[in-house]
Amino acid sequence: GNSVTQMEGPVTLSEEAFLTINCTYTATGYPSLFWYVQYPGEGLQLLLKATKADDKGSNKGFEATYRKETTSFHLEKGSVQVSDSAVYFCALKLSGGSNYKLTFGKGTLLTVNP
């Protein structure tokens, strides 16, 4: 079946450190890939996405590249800020159809200290 595996947390970094959160997937067909972020007390927000192999999604300094050969979509940021503290979820959506249900990973809690 379809699944997403992401790095276990929690991850604790100092401000301006480099961030990587690993995400790999298993899917039939050609999925679209997403990173969602959940700030304390808020809903899941789409952070970035990529819809085909070699696409790079980027937003707010975060980037992730869709790697079909390694079935990965790792999230990176060069210099994290305290305001980036949140839970990050990797997710996939299969292409085709109209339902658009998402398959998520467990989430990774990131804490950035000043």
Place this chain on the structure above:
Amino acid sequence: EPEVTQTPSHQVTQMGQEVILRCVPISNHLYFYWYRQILGQKVEFLVSFYNNEISEKSEIFDDQFSVERPDGSNFTLKIRSTKLEDSAMYFCASRGLTGGEQYFGPGTRLTVT
């Protein structure tokens, strides 16, 4: 900016009781979803709803669960007889006709004792 809202933020109930979780999707959206996350586990798809009917449901969504859009604004998830293992965070989401982005609410934490 329009947003999805959910009430209550936290619900505590006894095993065997019925609960209704409420969601107000974004007003011009047409597709609605429920997901849940048991503590420490993955966010799991429960059900999708379009045109006043269920379009897809997971194996988790058994006869104890039902969804309804009772009026033009609310979207509810009912659990008829709660079990301890129903304790989880429940997320509602909605999306428009065009584009695939789902907008999520902040979640309702359900605790079954």
